[in-house]
Amino acid sequence: MCVGHQPSAGDIRKERTVISTPLIFHIDVNSAYLSWEAVDRLKKGNSPDLRTIPAIVGGDQDKRHGVVLAKSGIAKKYGVKTGEPIVHALKKCPNLTIIPTNFELYHRNSQAFMEILRRYAPVVEQYSIDEAFADMSGTEKLYGSPTRAAELIRDTINRELAFTINVGISTNKLLAKMASDFEKPNKIHTLFPEEIPFKMWPLDVGELFFVGDAAKKKLNELGIYTIGDLANGDLNMIRMHLKKQGEVIYNYANGIDISDVLHKEPANKGYGNSITLAHDVTDADEAKAVLLSLCETVGARLRADGMKANCVSVQITYNNFVNRSHQCTLSASTNVTTEIYDLALQLFDQLWDRRTPIRLLGVSTSRVSSESYRQYNLFDTEKYEKLEKLDTAVDKIRKKYGEDAIKRARFLEDKKEEKESG
């Protein structure tokens, strides 16, 4: 049948598939919170570089409460782990420098990071505050080899933003994400399907994406210790013990992931902003600090466009991927940060059970209009005008002197209260 064979649509499709093999990058900021803090401090002339000393981000130095959210490489050498209580970390390393969180700073760096990615990648999907997937398929003609493209992105971020990243390169999101987690920092790794047996299979099964402590324990009981054991295990048995998750991780262990890099259009959704947090949040104060920073950007954007919103909503995604949102209509349209924030706080308190760890927080506004009049409530007129003037002044100063020039009074008040109570 080979003689005189005419290429069929199937053949062409096959050839196309070969030509357009997907090329996916996973880009991950190294010790994001700590790096961003280090860069910010160096810019302000504060030495030493936090990345070169035992340092962590998390909690408050005076009260020594909270958990480690990010650590320097040196702190890691002392055995300090992300997610552990700061008191434990201090036992391992008594001269640890502890930096309180600053979500405004993280948010700003996150945006700058995403902007650079969008410069190089046709499609970018932000995955968390410090991670993104980029679909780089078909960019070889532009940048050369995948590794060369990754170097280009890495060097641009190093040069313009002064922090380091890891880039994982493969043909799907799962493999790219696994690859970026190999040796750190400032490294580029490939994990193409043909590299799976020697790069991924020898790893502990707990290292596989979506395998948490509970799943790892069950797998170990089944005699599965490495990712390779799982990949070559009996799917029926795995499914029997781990249900749907068993099937997913079995596919992952074999490098199979069918999800695409989504092109998320942030525009025209009204004015909103959300953050997938780098770790699960269970602390109300931390969640509220994140909410304030989201309200800041939403408010500033509304004001920049001369718009006001009549409806505020808060969205929470829990670490079990359950989504919840609440919204509330205002008595009068606003673009005042404090008003948006006060409402967001109420909605947040209604929504959250104060137990389930939070993975994503979002604030959005709708029923946006440019009407410049406000149906004044007689009693709040004076207060509103003051707040409006305050926001306008803040926006101007920030535009002129940078985001850091002014800090919300609430941050300062919080600090004062902590001092007084502590």
Ligand SMILES: [Mg+2]
């Ligand atoms: Mg990271």
